[in-house]
Amino acid sequence: MALFVMVLGIFAVQVAAAHGSMEDPASQTYYCNFIDDGDNEMCQYAYGENPQAIYDWHEINILDADSNHQELIDDGELCSASRDKYEAFNEPGDWPITEIEPGEQTLTYEASAPHETEYFQIYITKDGWNPDTRLAWDDLELIHETDPFSPDRTITIDGVDVPERSGEHVIYTVWQRSDSPEAFYSCSYVEFDGDEPDNGDEPDNGDEPDNGDEPDNGDESVHDAWDSNETYVSDDKVVHDGAVWEANWWTQGDEPGSSEWGPWEHVVDVEDDDSGNDDDSPDADEWGPDVVYNEGDQVSHDGETWEARWWTQGDEPGDSEWGPWEQVD
Structure with a gap:
């Protein structure tokens, strides 16, 4: 034995x-x-x-x-x-x-x-x-x-x-x-070519207007809203929950900010207008059925301002009291 x-x-x-x-x-x-x-x-x-x-x-x-x-x-x-x-x-x-x-x-x-x-x-x-x-x-x-x-x-x-x-x-x-x-x-x-830098090359392209530093990071209009169905690769930037996030590697479906070990790195908070959450309907874009909205996004629809409770696309504001949209007073 x-x-x-x-x-x-x-x-x-x-x-x-x-x-x-x-x-x-x-x-x-x-x-x-x-x-x-x-x-x-x-x-x-x-x-x-x-x-x-x-x-x-x-x-x-x-x-x-x-x-x-x-x-x-x-x-x-x-x-x-x-x-x-x-x-x-x-x-x-x-x-x-x-x-x-x-x-x-x-x-x-x-x-x-x-x-x-x-x-x-x-x-x-x-x-x-x-x-x-x-x-x-x-x-x-x-x-x-x-x-x-x-x-x-x-x-x-x-x-x-x-x-x-x-x-x-x-x-x-x-x-x-x-x-x-x-x-x-x-x-x-x-x-093979060895000329391409490894990481963080944006300063080398300082003359390029599309890669400006702080104005690019802090301007919400420059970056698309995060989409759970979209594929992102390293250096891609998105807007989610009032902040700009940058992908550290390939990702799909990982929500920015959901984990400190996740693929997204917080870049900067998006500056809010002091009057943006009240009666300023003109500041809210018109709702579009093909646009992706995230929690906190506001739209104008049928003369009212609506705020998204969570991620949504194609759900018409006011269509259901249980839907993703909440009317802003």
Whole structure:
């Protein structure tokens, strides 16, 4: 019995130890765990969603993959291998980027325990890929596949012919073991031109009238009202609940201000006119059935001023006493 327990324990250790991720160019999990110093917003987002996913940087795996990667991993879930634990890494955003050049390159993979390898497959996103979207299999082009080999802890993958690309892309890596059906996956964000700044570039465009600083942030008319059905990406600004909010990463349906760890960052409160909430019907725009209104928004309709109790679109003021609109005295 003791021998059986010992053998079972050895097997469990071998399974648990077989982990890894791309080191260069750094995968999302590798960078967030070893390199990030708290400045990258997407690493902080992932940490807020599941800190254990950062600690287990080497465990984006499928135990019984057996080369059935596309059958087991859904579009939009490639960076997590369809594992809920790593769901945050599927979100588009300003993930850490490694500069890369086209041509023959050597990539480095860190295996916390080396195991017999059937192959490494290296993919890159196709020309014209939109980085504001979740990664899908059709976005990828296979550029390299190794032969079977016995790896060391640090694995160098030589002769990877990186094609010409422009701007931001993703290198997607699949490591299929030969001594087990288990496979590992990673997403590495790369940039080819290297000229584009990482974050906060608006001051460089100071001559552009549409990106002015305080007048732009504080003027409610410049930004659309937040829409729960709309998709927003990093740096998008909206107005909600009397304030301007800026998206830190890709988001849809996350209400600004609903969580301090959410995707929205408060920019500035919108200045209210002192007389705006009383009898100043001319200050309220005419109600429109196609316009999105948020809590506190006021409209003019049938000679009266109405205030939204909550988010609404298409609900006519005065149509129902239980509706979203409340008449302002």
